[in-house]
Amino acid sequence: MNKFGLLDDETSPPLLTSSLTEKIAMFAPVKPRQQVDIAAADAAAAQHGFVSREISEAADTKLLGRRRRTVPSEPTRHLAIRLSSSAYDRFVAYADRQKLTYHDALARLLDTVGG
């Protein structure tokens, strides 16, 4: 007798329960990842003390030998920029890998993107 209405009615459908294995099977293996703005993510994390703990490739510049300096064929102007530590490391590492001076590396990157 269902005196207090707490017992399931015999005619009510059974509860849908699934085992952990069945639940797991519902997760697709491949899903496109959302793009993350690394520079913005790093800047937000830096406020809480999250900094790079890796030895940057830029730190190994001494091992890479002397860079060949090209003489510019036009007048030069000075550009001083402040950039995030990670962007700095990437840029310096790129210049080192390519054995380019910074101004040549910047010109190469601009050439690459058609800028």
Place this chain on the structure above:
Amino acid sequence: MPVIAVSNPKGGAGKSTTTLLLATYLAQQGASVSVLDADPNQPIMDWKKNGLSKTTLQVIGGVREANLMETLEEQPHQFVFIDLEGTASLLVSRSIAMADFVIVPVQASAVDVRQAGKAIRAVRDEEKVAQRSNPSRRIPFRVLMTRTPAPGAPVSSVQRQLEAEIEAAGIPRFKTSLAERMAFKAVFVERLTLAEMRDLKVGNLDAAYENVHQLAEELIGLLQDIEKESAA
């Protein structure tokens, strides 16, 4: 493919233990699972490489700031765990930024919880940053109490106070906690999964197994809710 980052800038909070127990358990249940070992000490890589476990779990070592995104994109698995180092590094914060869910394991100690606060603030800030380009982006997280007394054993007043403070602060936490158990330590010593240690005397294996089962059930339930929410 949920990416689950396991993070607390404090070392010894139970990150690797939590990662390994959950990942091997899900693999045993038939899931395809990988762990990116982003801890410089490579504890899970060591477990896999130097052990005899027959688990289907894939472990990828040598994860660095520069290759994290590429490594994540290469994963063809249903679940990807990132076991993070116990420091506040860019590798940690970037992993959080790319995660679908963050587990923040904490022991019942003031130092652990204060350091966990750092991870929680980072999660919230990374979420805000991600929402600039995608307003629906969420990085849900849960605090997981680790090395708690086994059910029935007395709970310390420190743990009770911490639990009360976590609740008062509105910080979401797992209902399940990971108890202090011999079997969990033995997983790293024997380099086997819990299920593979059946023939070894490593404490109350059934209780340990049940503990991980409950935690995995809760995790899968949370991930299902997140998937539903993001699909809506």
